[in-house]
Amino acid sequence: MKMIARTFTASLLLLTLSPALVLAKSTLIKNIQGYTIADNKLSQFSAIAFTNDKIDKIYSASEPLPSHKGLTIIDGEGKTLLPGLIDSHGHILNYGLSLLRADLVNSRSEQDAVNKTLAYAKANTTLTWIQGRGWNQSQWPSNAFPSAKSLDALFPDRPVWLKRVDGHAGWANTKAMALAGINKDTVSPEGGEIIKDSQGMPTGVFIDNAMALIDNSIAPLTIKQQKQVLIKAMDSLASYGLTSVHDAGIDRENLLAFKELSQENAMTIRVNAMLYLPSPQWQQTLAQGHYRSPDDMLSFNSVKIQADGALGSRGAALLADYSDHPGHKGLLLNTPAAFEQLVQTSMAHGFQVNSHAIGDHANKLVLDSYEKLIKASDSKALRHRVEHAQVLRLEDIPRFAELGVIAAMQATHATSDKNMAQDRLGPNRILGAYAWRKLLDANAIIAAGSDFPVESPNPFYGLHASITRQDHDNKPQGGWFAAEKMSAVEAFRSFTLDAAYAGHQEHIIGSLAAGKKADFILLDNNLFTIPAENIWQINVEKTWVNGNLVYQK
Incomplete structure (x- = not known):
């Protein structure tokens, strides 16, 4: 693995002096099997040209390619090029x-x-x-x-x-x-x-x-230590083909560390940060408003609120007892009144609200609060989200599209949880769990992610799980509750354009088109032609973010 240097001092100096003095750096990558979403369908292309951080044009196989002086030409050797993948929920x-x-x-x-x-x-x-x-x-x-x-x-x-x-x-x-x-x-x-x-x-x-x-007994990291850890993490994430991550629950100091890295031009990938509520000085941080770095490498316009715990530890809040633990219904991490107050305050400040909800009780609580408060705050356009949306009452599934709420889900949770989920939930509740197809058929938008480090950050694990509902041993045969599978194009979209939409960034990333950011990845295999059971084995050979090559194998 080879990480590419992040900074180019001369270019930065020129940029500081005058944007007009910056020399354009134009590149053409040809001989590729390119795929993107265009006009709501999968579109193919054979070459892509970009200058600095913006795409100039994508070329079909029948179009002549440019060859002007100063153009850097890269031969893609027939390999697959995709938009940079986006993880809508990681840490x-x-x-x-x-x-x-x-x-x-x-x-x-x-x-x-x-x-x-x-x-x-x-x-x-x-x-x-x-x-x-x-x-x-x-x-x-x-x-x-x-x-x-x-x-x-x-x-x-x-x-x-x-x-x-x-x-x-x-x-x-x-x-x-x-x-x-x-x-x-x-x-x-x-x-x-x-x-x-x-x-x-x-x-x-x-x-x-x-x-x-x-x-609370362990000394917290300093800002300097946090920055060192964040750089190590971002470098690793780029190697998996992730060019953008929605960081699901940071505090004020973590945001400060990201801001310093952004100002130092030291961010390998884009980060869309969610402030965890409640956390130290969260009210003051919201009062300062949104943040967006000039190069769009760092954005902050959302919050993360936790309604309940997790299914594996029986902390997910259920409406009825756990099937394998009579008398226990899990945990709400905030009282309903306290949760609603956090949501109301966030919406009033103009922040997108992203609420962690695993159990059907927690999901109902979140949707009920959203229904009431979105109307009161007239904030449907903020695209509020339910993080995980893991166990849903069947009657709650249509509410996502009705309320304009996004389901931010992690496909590998299903393949990891399949050995215990039905024990926890029983034969009826499981039908509303990890219900990707039911949500899509009800016109909900699913933004994909992994919840790393809970799961591997490798997005090809998530694409594989979305399409097959199987683990890496191809079990169970035919897929776990196979009726909930996504198509290859749906899964691809959930990791690209729909994840970008969930972060209010679909106008700059998530697909490849003239004028959008030059974020893309080159693979060793073709996501759309490889046998589905082998998708998790796809490797990333190169990753570009903002037009810079930040990783090569």
Whole structure:
């Protein structure tokens, strides 16, 4: 993998002095199998020309190509070129941190996760806290939450804090709990749960809002440290063919770090940031209004509000009991009144509201609030969103199009959750879960993403899951609830033009046309001709953002 230098000092100096002095840099990429969405259908082309950050023209096979002096010509060698892919829901800082912490994604058991954490700790002896992410008890033989005891055996004196794969649960050892002041008498906070044993002692597992009890004991990153982590993350994301990401839940300091990177011309990919509510100084940040960098590499015009937790940790808020946990309906992370107040305040400030909702109770709550407040604020044009829209009542599905609300969904959640989702939901509720086809047939817009680092950021995993409803072993045969599949063109659109629309950026990115930004990727295989079961194996060979080559294999 080779990352390309981000800055060109001479060009920046010229730009600072006078835009008229900047020398145009024109490039033609020919001999390609190009695809984009045009006039609401898939369109093919064989060459693309661009100058600096803008596309000049795309060429069909029958059109003559330019060859003027000073034109840089690149032979695409017959490879596939697509618009840069857009992830409408990821977590850039957390992804960068996951690259620097114990990786527990493929742990086969609780003890395997402990052993992986120990290997990481031995390789990072200077760290005060040992942190990791990625465990998933639903994939272990025990199918049970882990405990502090297994960590204590190997980490009696160093605090350990390991986040679940979905980021909605954490696993701590006794040392970490002691530093956080957690004991038998500690009460679970609103919207969270401290798992306790039969004697009332904390087991080491903290759900949703209770995780803050441990998080608050760990020193926060400085702005300089955040910038280093963000650069590492963005470089990695570009290697997967992502040219733009909607960062789903940042705070004021994280936004400041992005602004500094933007001003330093150090951003590899575009970022559309959502401010997490509530977070420190969120009211003051909203009062300052929208932000858009001159080169459109950074945009801030939306907020992220969480209605509930996740299905895997049984934190998703359901209207009826979990099918595999009688007496438990999950967690609302804000009271309905508090949630509605956050939405109302955001709409009043002119911000797009993007609400995390997994369970059918949370989704109904969000849609009910939207229906009331969109009308009161006359803010339908802001294109409010439901992040995940994972478990829906069938009667709520038509409400998305009716309200002009976008479903920001992650296809790989379905293929990851298929082994436990029906156990959690039962045979009836599952019919409204991961219901891509039902939503599309009801004229809803789906903006695709991955929710990295919960899932891999690789968009070809998401395209594969959207089209096949299968895992990488091509299981189950025919696809999981195959009636909900998307076509190849629908899936492609959900990662390009519709994701751009969800970020109010369809006029500059999401498709390839004259005047739009020069964001595109070159692949080693053809998304539209390769057997569907192999889509997840497609690799990105080159990535251009704003006309700059930012990655090449």
